[in-house]
Amino acid sequence: MIIPMIRTLILYFLVVTAMRIMGKRQIGEMQPSELVVAIMISDLASIPMQDTNIPLLSGVVPVLTLLVAEVGMSYLCLKSIKVRRLFTGEPSIIIYNGVVLEKELRKLRFSLSDLAEQLRINGCSGVAEIQTAILETNGQLSIIKKSPPLTAEDLGVKSKSNINLPFLIVMDGDINNAELRRSGKDEKWLNNALKRRKIDSVDEVFIAELQPDGELFVQRKERFI
Template identity: 45%
Template sequence: MATAFLRTVILYFLIMAGLRLMGKRQIGELEPSELVLTMMLSDLATVPMQDFGIPLLSGVIPIFTLLSLSMLLSQLSLRSLRFRRVLCGSPTVLIDHGKLRQGAMRKNRFTIDELLEELRAQGISNLSDVKFAILENSGQLSVLPWPTAQPPTAKDLNVKPEDSVALPVILVNDGRLICQNLKQCGKSEEWLHQQVQRQGLATYRDVFLLTLDSGGKINCIAKEESA
């Protein structure tokens, strides 16, 4: 039992380290090579987890090999545009200046129903409103409508809106004080204690979330009493 637990923990953290090397991507945003790597890593990890007769190294060595190969290919793709095009492919224009490229759609096995579905997901109901539609390497469809079909911006309306966007910093997370963020904001624990008391709470341990943005605005949410 202890052996199964230890093998599972080792392989889990090994796979997690490998996925971190791939960067912060969602499954739908993976390049083909990254998707293949993810599937192979999961298969390699499950075999030594379930079959104790297989040495752990029989799973670890192939995983390290795949991760090393992935890092090597990533470095090569950064240095060579031609190699990157071969490895990852290149984006395909499906709609060019409002004209549907049927040959490109057939080549990528992209049906008209799929195209209309993607356009509806981006708030476009008419093909004539699209100037460019590009099928990215990840399978995502980038849609650029004609200027007349785009909503007006503040620049188009000659309006100069105030920059009211302020990035909040978390100071208290579920009753835990984030000392690093508090120091970064130039505030003390005494100041925080005063702000918490103004919200009618005794201590920051009674706070579920407390944030402070760059404009000095405080947002405090108290913990709910457990039933």
């Protein structure tokens, strides 16, 4: 009983020290290599904790090796852009000038649902209010909004708060019937709205978002532009 306890405490302090030495980035947002190191360290440290037949050094040496490798790689990434690009990748622009870049989303295997989720997490109601969105190397989405329209506050007028979200009614050529029903519209209305924009069929649409103010934001698929 006591032996696993002592080993666990030793390895715990070693892992905490190693994570501290590797820097605050480890605790916050992680690059892919940092995530790998964090997972490996926790796995390696747990093995000698559980099996007292394995020497303690079998946990200590791999943890120290990973620490040296990670700090070494961080140093190389600092000094060389090529190495940095190789190990951490590059940020990707997925919305540019208000247009969702379909090819980029496909390349990143980032679905529209993922995009909508990230936008909501970032406090944005929908795609229509985004000027530029960049998917960073650590998986976070950075957003630059379009110039905000005048609000009631700017005019010095009181208004009820409007926390309605837009309705994502078409995603990659498919109608989201639940969202369409929730918006109070139907397919006939949608088809008419698309025809007004000279779009013959829903299949041509990459994204269609009905704003709370009734405005329909539509983006065609690249091959139909």
